[in-house]
């Protein structure tokens with residue numbers, strides 16, 4: 385089993401949106417996948433995955449032996465493949481209930497159950513919760529907005545991955561790092577208001593896994609509790625689908641990164 | 657005059673063209689990230705102490721601001737170089 389952390393340092397950049405889409409994408413490609421909410425006290429992944437009413441137990445219950453992992457895992461209903469499970473975070477407990485040995489136990493149980501991937505949705509910040517989410521990671525998706533504080537925080541979280549992850553501490557092969565730009569607006573880039581994805585990549589110097597455009601459909605998806613990747617025909621769904629394919633080793637060109645000026649007629653009609 | 661103009665046009669230049677601020681962002685980030693990475697990878701534990709002590713010695717002779725000193729360990733080819741940057745206040749000529 386591979387453990388993948390979706391992390392960023394900065395809050396609100398799209399980690400949960402990405403975790404939901406990415407885990408769903410892996411499941412749609414046939415992999416048995418668990419997506420785990422590490423945001424103890426502020427769980428939200430259940431809402432984005434649309435399974436909030438089916439939450440009975442959470443990761444802390446499993447760690448404290450108050451429930452079996454199989455009781456806490458919620459089967460996702462959006463993927464026809466029926467191989468995606470959500471492990472919610474606790475809404476009430478104190479953050480320190482998420483212990484390193486507890487997380488290790490949960491991950492090893494998932495491995496025994498035959499999961500191919502565990503996707504860890506990290507909380508914001510560089511404190512305990514974020515460190516727990518990345519400790520056992522084999523790969524990391526550094527979710528970044530094209531904006532100064534997000535880029536800086538991404539670099540700081542890279543530093544933490546390189547010093548506090550299990551792989552860093554025991555000197556094995558380092559965590560594989562991927563850059564994912566989200567909320568990218570080609571129009572604002574064109575106008576010189578927003579940093580280009582190329583610049584972000586040159587600044588952080590890690591391989592680019594994808595660019596997800598800023599899009600109104602993300603709100604449409606979260607309103608309904610449907611991971612964005614299921615919104616057929618939307619740019620965001622296609623960008624996430626491409627990102628999953630690249631993660632699995634396919635070489636695909638970037639899409640949705642260039643701005644096409646609306647033509648005269650479109651402007652006349654007031655199109656976007 | 658300048659402030660009046662900028663108040664009138666905000667961030668926009670004349671003829672409504674917006675300032676291309678993204679280049680400034682990239683430049684600032686380039687400096688910041690290089691600096692922070694350098695501190696992360698090469699900064700030994702004694703560096704803050706060394707910086708404080710250097711500062712007290714220099715302050716005995718020259719009036720300097722606490723934040724006008726910057727020390728870095730850098731790799732230059734095969735050797736490590738300890739780089740100390742001290743910005744002297746204006747009017748404090750060298751050799752004075």
Ligand SMILES: Nc1ncnc2c1ncn2[C@@H]1O[C@H](COP(=O)(O)OP(=O)(O)OP(=O)(O)O)[C@@H](O)[C@H]1O
Nearest residue numbers: 395396397398399400401508567597598599602603
């Ligand atoms: N590509 C996008 N286009 C438009 N809005 C987006 C996009 N991605 C995320 N958002 C919006 O940004 C907000 C934050 O997203 P999300 O909750 O996924 O971030 P997060 O990094 O998990 O936040 P936190 O740090 O609080 O956990 C949400 O309102 C979401 O709808």
Ligand SMILES: [Mg+2]
Nearest residue numbers: 399400423428
């Ligand atoms: Mg989140």
